[in-house]
Amino acid sequence: MPKSLQFKVRARETRKVALCCFQYVIRNLYNVRTKTRCGDGQGRFISNQQLPFPTEIEENNLTPEMLSDLLRIHVIFDHNDKRGQKLCTQASIMLTRDTCVKETMQNLRFIFEDHRILTSEWAAQQADYIGTVPGVKLKVSAISVNVDPESNCLLVQWPSSLGENVITAALKLQSNLREDNRQPTEDEYFFTHLAYHELSETHCDKSVLMKESRSLGTPGFRTHSNTYIAHTDPGEGHVLGTTRRTDWLKGSTVHVEYVERPRNWTRIDCESYRFPSSVEFSRVRLHVGADAPSTFYVGRPLKDCGDFKKDLLKVVHTTSTAASYVFSLGAAECKFSMEGLSTSQALCYMKEIRSQVRRSKWQVLSAAWNLNQTWIDDINDEGQSTEDNVERHGKDIVEKAVITTCLGGFDKVTLDGASETYPSTCILPHQLEEYEALAIVHFAHERGLLTYFSAGFKYINIPYAVRSGVDGIGIGGAGILHYMDTESGFHGPYMEENISAILKTRDDAAATLKGKAACLLARLDTMYDEGSISCAEDEMRKDLFSALLPNNTDDMQIIKMSEKLCHVSGLPLEGVLPYLHRAKRLVEADMPVLRNYCINEKEWKQLTHELGQLIRDEDEKSLMREYDNGLWQLLRMRYHKKRLGNILGSSIRQSLYTVKK
Structure with a gap:
């Protein structure tokens, strides 16, 4: 008999993990229901709210009504459909302080069963967008979750071959699920969310996330493809979607950032891409492991008073601390935006960041340069200050961006075409022509830099990127990897069902004469x-x-x-x-x-x-x-x-x- 390991989960911890399970069930139901409605021609996607993000709620306030409101149950279920309220009632009982562990788990399993019934009813069982649905028990399951009524605790068991602790075992479990191409059992689903809970505890050993990680590789020598597709989402879409299939991770980067920008918010008010949650990133890392590079967006410098010199100390310490933490979780890259900085300020900022960030040699610092700005260039190509300040716009930015990235000691240059409109016009071939993209990638590669294009990519634009030889492109915006309300600009479900077509478009372009020659x-x-x-x-x-x-x-x-x-x-x-x-x-x-x-x-x-x-x-x-x-x-x-x-x-x-x- 293989050796088994055991972990005891107390009553309150059980309720916390159960709540986490419930929230992911509801989000998955929301995704499936939205897609079936839109796919059935029942109208366009409509949303007047940003994507949800966490907050703290007192235990005694977790009433059915509160849960229904917080989790947007009314968006999933029709007005006369009482099943949403039933789910919230089951969850409220499950989370009540006086509820014993046995009753908590009984109600959670009722919720799992309802989840399966609803997705089946909505004709999504065979669809690519079914998401993650906890299934019934297998004849042989690696994970078992049982109630110990005497101690009012859960006893969680797993074979030692999976790993020595919950986080290590859960990471291995995700890889096994992909290899087996199946959904998790109810116990495996609970175990994964127990690992989420453990990740939030500072005393838990997360070193396996660093050990089981993958680099961005070297231009021309990567496995599967030279141009990697960076599938982009704040995190939940990756957990429920991107990471479910092995094929979806081939030649892919799992990139974590917010790409949602409401219509009435300018780029001055709201960055085109926004800093995501490190909690969500740790969960994404648990699911990805070493099967693909995982990357993180830090964004543009924060501003207290708006004076670069006065803000610098706090900005550098804040952003470098964040980057150091996600690097410790196994991030292959942290991306810093240089938007709003002059050339000399960007150079100073990059060098300060380099001095403070803790990382391994294979972990990459990326400098992102937006082409739709007025950039004050106040240094020469050797990094020395000049008396003449040159205003650069659009295409005039790209070569100096590469040179400044080199001088600042960063490893990767990102050229971004995000504009005031959203979704943006694609950077290729509308903001950079094909020969310009090829030339700047060539120029950067000669200097040992990784390269990346972002903004507005759709299927038709992918071959242009492949023929340029660029190392990666960001895809995550409206219409290709996220639903979006065209009037409000708010995003909806992540569209993992499109990943296969995205990767095929890339692979087909890479197989052409010019695709092979660019590599x-x-x-x-x-x-x-x-x-x-x-x-x-x-x-x-x-x-x-x-x-x-x-x-x-x-x-x-x-x-x-x-x-x-x-x-x-x-x-x-x-x-x-x-x-x-x-x-x-x-x-x-x-x-x-x-x-x-x-x-x-x-x-x-x-x-x-x-x-x-x-x-x-x-x-x-x-x-x-x-x-x-x-x-x-x-x-x-x-x-x-x-x-x-x-x-x-x-x-x-x-x-x-x-x-x-």
Whole structure:
């Protein structure tokens, strides 16, 4: 018999977990009911309220009427349908202080049963948008939840193979559910929400979320696709939707942010994208694990008095603390908006953030630059202040945004096309033409930056992004991944049922001649930045870029160049060991340009010997340290200084030191 582990849940904890279960049941019913109504042609989606966010309610106030109002039951059920009130009555009894654990669980199981009946009645059992519905018991279930009447507690048991504690076991459970392509049992559903409760406790060990995480990868060398789709939601949509299927996570990023902006709110009043809940993010991380990168939006700097210098200390400490926390949960990226800052202010802000954020080397700081603003450029390309302030708009922003991101030591540049209207006009090809997108991605990749486009993406726009070679695009707005009231601007259910079509559109574009060639160019640009490229390959890299420009209609040129570079296309994908593969590409290259920056042959032999041993040991952590230190980093500094001048590419991020000034 496999060893089992046990966890005792007290009465009050049971009620809290049961309330969490109930709320997710209601949200799932709301999503399903809304979609069936709109799908049946019963009218457009209407909402006069923002997406819900948490608050605290006293225990004795959890009456059926209060629950009905808080959870918007009237939106789900017709006026004469009493089943919504029945659910709230069951929940109120379940949550009453004097209710024993046995009765709490009985009422919760009644709610689960009603959930199944309602989704079946609404013809959603086989639909992609069924969400997460706790099912009946399996013949063999990994999790068991039983009442101990003597102690008035729950006894929760799971096999030790799932993990040593509730959080570890729940994370493994989510992956198993995806692999089995099934819904959780009632006990598994309760167990998942027990893990949510544990995540909210500061004493609980959350380190597994960091261990079971995934990076954004390297341009040209990612698994499945070069251009990742960042499915975007504040969190609940990912928990109930995105993370239910393995296929939905392939070539995907699970991005957490608020994308809802009411119609009458300007971008000055309300940021285009808003800071999400770290509580929701921790739950998303529990569901995603290491199956996809998870990313988080921090947003633009807060303002107390509006004076940058006076606000800086508090702003940096606030945002860096938030970023450090979500990085500790396994975030692959935190995105900071530079909107409203001059070039010199943005440069200062990025360097201050870098000095304060706690993260691993593979975790990315991203600088987001909005194209629909007047940007005051008051530094030159070497980061020095200038007397002349240049006003930049639209396309004029993009190249300087890449340069400033490099100088600030961030790892990723995001170009965002959000405007005063919502939903926004897509950045591609309406705000950046196809050749401009290709050129700026190429320019950024040469300097070791990851790249990302956001705003207004729909199916028709995805191929433009793929052909540019960009590393990721954000999709989450109205009409493609969220219902939206076209008059109020408020959002409704997350539309995970569209994910398959979104990914197919991306995959089809990636399979075309120009899609494959854009990935190859990204791969060559990465090799250029790391110095593993040869001089001959570098010349072909430049020619391939020219061949990919939209004004070139000679596909044979691309075909011939791709054939000549087939050895580069055949290099292995990185998977979860990016530094191992960076080292292998360098050591195994015939004539890497980095070798030319050794003072003598002894220096090169020393580097290849040191890296070779770590490659054989598959020692990713030590390779990560070598990349930032010693001879490997020194050679890259020499190389970038010669080729790029003061815009030092990826090596600048390893040359910065933290000092108090």
